[in-house]
Amino acid sequence: MGQSAPPRMPVVLVVEDEPLQRMMAADLVEDAGFDVVQAWGADEAIRILETRSDIRIVFTDVDMPGSMDGLKLAASVQDRWPPIQIIVTSGYFRLADIDLPPHSVFFSKPYQHEKLTAQLRKMAAV
Amino acid sequence: MTQEPFTDNQVLDRRLELLEAYNVLNTPAEPEFDDIVLIASEACRTPVSLVSLVEDDRQWFKARIGFEACETPLDQSVCAHSLSSPDLLIIPDLALDVRTRNNTLVTDDPHIRFYAGAPLVSPEGIAIGTLCVIDTVPRPEGLDASQRRILTALARQVIVHLEARRLSHRKDELFKRQKGVAANIRADAHRNMAAQEAGRIGTFEIDIATGTVSTSPEFCRIFDVPVASTYPTSTFEAMAIDQGIQSTDATRADGSALTDVEYRIKTPLRGIRWVSRQATFDRDERGRPVTMRGTAQDVTFQKRSVLRVQALLDLGDRLRELDAIEDMTVAASDLMGKALDAVRAGFGIVDYASESIVIHPDWHAPGYPSVAGRHFFRDYGAIIGDVNAGKTVAISDVGADLRLADRAERLIGLGAKAIVLVPILDHGRFNLMAFVHFDEPRKWTDDELNFVRNFGDRVQSAIARRNAEAEQALMNREIGHRLKNSFAMVQAIATQTLRPVTERQHVTAFQQRLFALSKAHDILLNEQVGAPFGAIVASLGETLGMEGRLLAEGPPVMLGSRGALSLGLLLHELGTNALKYGAFSVPEGIVSAKWVVDGSGTEPMLRFSWSETGGPPPKLPTSRGFGTKLIQMGLIGTGAVTVSYEPPGFSAKMSASLQQLQQAN
Incomplete structure (x- = not known):
């Protein structure tokens, strides 16, 4: 979905293991005017990030199966691709419970679509 | 089973003694005995079987099948007749037998007609009752050889079980008695010890100038030192555990030593003891203390x-x-x-x-x-x-x-x-x-x-x-988390399902209400018991991005889950309306949210007001949508709402029972 879009649209990588929620997030990202790339887990997200250089924002869930959860993914993205901006979301954790990488933003699930859209646009404008 | 011939009275006495020793009368049913009557009635094909123990005035049934009463008077007992017979007693028709034809169990309900009983004979040769089978129809053929053998064998089994219980009963008795004796001895010893200790009063007299104390033998024993007539005061001062309570050279010399004290000493052999000491001073003609004399008592026990x-x-x-x-x-x-x-x-x-x-x-x-x-x-x-x-x-x-x-x-x-x-x-x-x-x-x-x-x-x-409590907290948290994830799923499903809907404002309204509900749950989840009223108001300000313009004022009030969720939805509607038409639709508008607890009536009420100022002139809503209905329902769905669309802005006042708002569900 949108992987071959023209490069002038900023690209957002949505990482979410729950298909319905991933679908909703992808729609939201597209409706906000971005190109979207989807991954069902952190490992896949890393593989995608390693193969393409046009991703501007990673929007990831925290609680996911696999060798890495969303927080580790965020830390790893911060470390390896510092220009990429990060939005983290979770239904289990609250902001107070987790250790976010600097400059990343947290949204508690369920999130408000308007606020998330505004956040994406703000990040893309920087 | 050799035995001296007994008189009838002797036999009765022995029987009663034995029943006493077996300690079985009036005890609850036990499966060992129940099994025996079950087998007996099965084997003999009779509806009734009993383990009957015969006392001087009644027969009592340790086990019974097919018979309601747990005992009968002796004059109704057929079993009593079989006690004197060394073998089975079989009466094919009770209505014809001279011994039983007038028995009320035969003439009246339950109209028993056939009886076969095997005596229960103790190892001493005393029959204490019978294992019997009974039918309500006569049985001229009686029991066959196999049935007789079974009934006799089962009767022996009854005795085996009774003997086993007599032995264990005897052991228990012995054990109990021993324990009782030991406890009595112990209690006596303690009483003596306490009495002795309580009675110990020693006397002393300190010559203040020399620091020498004359001691009575009892005083020495209290302090656990060899009996002697004098000691230096330092001997006893050194034993004190709590410093500064006992008298010292200085406090004795100036008479400031406490005269009535309790303190602990460490004795060489008897460990820590509590001493109660009372003293008076003898003074010279100038009023200076010369001697300090008094008594000491071991008060360890009381203390x-x-x-x-x-x-x-x-x-x-x-x-x-x-x-x-x-x-x-x-x-x-x-x-x-x-x-x-x-x-x-x-x-x-x-x-x-x-x-x-x-x-x-x-x-x-x-x-x-x-x-x-x-x-x-x-x-x-x-x-x-x-x-x-x-x-x-x-x-x-x-x-x-x-x-x-x-x-x-x-x-x-x-x-x-x-x-x-x-x-x-x-x-x-x-x-x-x-x-x-x-x-x-x-x-x-x-x-x-x-x-x-x-x-x-x-x-x-x-x-x-x-x-x-910790487990409960953990569980609450887990349930709360699952609930939040369920909200996220509902949000995802609704978003996907409602994607084709062209009137987007309805979809948005739904999403926002869902979000308001989820926020109220968040607050409930973060708190141990209920949600603070103020936190729910504050959360609205945050959600709308109106933190500085939503002025909250009220006492701390905790809401139960129902009250919190209801208030969360209500505030969301008030807030969105303000955003669309009221104070929040212009940069300078302000909303004041106030609540008080009013205890003047029969039950405490929570009164809440929402007043907008600085917005455009308020207008009556043109349609009665879900939002308006929600507002009209009030704090907890019970109404009691007044709204005003007069200048300076929209306002709503509502009240609800505090108790209802605080209910857990």
């Missing part, structure tokens, strides 16, 4: 019982205010050790996986090391068996107790010459151990052992309570 009561009271208070298990055991150790004047006291938690006990930081008197840390069961030697089985182990003299063997030396090295270990069970399982150490051999009194047990039980129940 300790007072201290134990006080410690138990204090323990209750301490346990209530503490949360961490280790804090509880540390506080309890401190109170327990001091109340007993021990040298060490503490608690350990059993760790079955590694067969060890983890001793928490204990209380120890100055100069004695702590024994905190992991101790393996094997370190306790032979006594661990008793502790594990839930028995208190009280050792008066560690050096002399054979069970400790080579471990005694280590204990003595730690200053533990008398020890008590009290296992505390949790659902029958050894879970917590309380222990106390003394630095001199001593007799443990029942009061002291009960005190330690009581301490242990209370600590155990405090631990159990705390664990249950």
Whole structure:
């Protein structure tokens, strides 16, 4: 979905293991005017990030199966691709419970679509 | 089974004695006997079978099948007839037999007609009753050979069971009696000890100038020093544990020494004792003290019982205010050790996986090391068996107790010459151990052992309570998390399902209401009990991005889950309306949200007001949408709402029963 879009649209990588929620997030990202790339887990997200250089924002869930959860993914993205901006979301954790990488933003699930859209646009404008 | 011939009365007496010895009359049913009557009635194909025990005026049934009464008067008993017969008594038709034809059980309900009974003969040759089978139709053929054999054999089985119970009953009796005797002796000994101690009054007279004290023999015994007529005052001053209470050279010289005091001394052989001392001064002609004379009394016994009561009271208070298990055991150790004047006291938690006990930081008197840390069961030697089985182990003299063997030396090295270990069970399982150490051999009194047990039980129940609370908190959190994820799923499903809907404002309204509900849940989840009113108002300000313009004012009020969710939705509607049409639709508008608790009526009411100022002129809503309905429903769906669209802006006032708002569900 949108992987071959023209490069002038900023690209957002949505990482979410729950298909319905991933679908909703992808729609939201597209409706906000971005190109979207989807991954069902952190490992896949890393593989995608390693193969393409046009991703501007990673929007990831925290609680996911696999060798890495969303927080580790965020830390790893911060470390390896510092220009990429990060939005983290979770239904289990609250902001107070987790250790976010600097400059990343947290949204508690369920999130408000308007606020998330505004956040994406703000990040893309920087 | 040889026996002297007995007279009828002798036989009756023996029978009654035996029944008494079997201790079976009026006891509840037991499966051993029930099985026997079941087999008998099956084998003989009769509806009724009984184990009947015959007393002097009635027959009582230890087991019965097919017969309602559990006893009958003796004149209704057929069994009584079979007692005198050494073999089976079979009466094919009770209505024809001269012995039974007038029996009311035959002439009236239940109209029994056939009877076969095997006597229950004790090893002494005394028949105490019968195992019988009964039918309501006559049976001319009686029982066949096999049925007779079975009935006789089963009768012997009844006796076997009764004999077994007589033996165990006898053992119990003996055991009980022994225990009773031992307890009486112990109690007597303690009473004597206490009386002796209470009666001990020693006298003394101190010559203040020389610092010499003349002592009575009893005074010397109280202080546990060899009987002598004089001692230097320093001898006794050196024994004081609590400094500054006893008199000194200086306080005696100027007469400022307290005349009526209680203090603890450390005696060479009898450990710590409480002494009550009363004194007066003799003065010279210029009023200067010359001698201090008085009495001393050993009040250890009374003092300790007072201290134990006080410690138990204090323990209750301490346990209530503490949360961490280790804090509880540390506080309890401190109170327990001091109340007993021990040298060490503490608690350990059993760790079955590694067969060890983890001793928490204990209380120890100055100069004695702590024994905190992991101790393996094997370190306790032979006594661990008793502790594990839930028995208190009280050792008066560690050096002399054979069970400790080579471990005694280590204990003595730690200053533990008398020890008590009290296992505390949790659902029958050894879970917590309380222990106390003394630095001199001593007799443990029942009061002291009960005190330690009581301490242990209370600590155990405090631990159990705390664990249950922690578990509950964990579960609440888990449920809350699942709920939040469910909200996220509902949001995702709704977003996908409603994607084709062209009137987007409805979809947005739905999403926002869902979000408002989820926020209210968030607040409930973060708090242990309910949600603060103020937090729900604040959350609205945050959601709308109107933190500075939503002015909240009201006392702390906790809402139950229903009240919190209802208020969350209501505030969301008020807030969105303000955003669309009211104070929040222009940069300078302000909303004031106030709540008060009004206790003037029959039940406390919560009154809430929402007043907008600085917005455009308010307009009556044109349609009655869901939002308007929600507002009209009020704080908890019970109405009591007044709204105003007059200048300076929209306002709403509503009230609801505080109790309803605070209900958990």
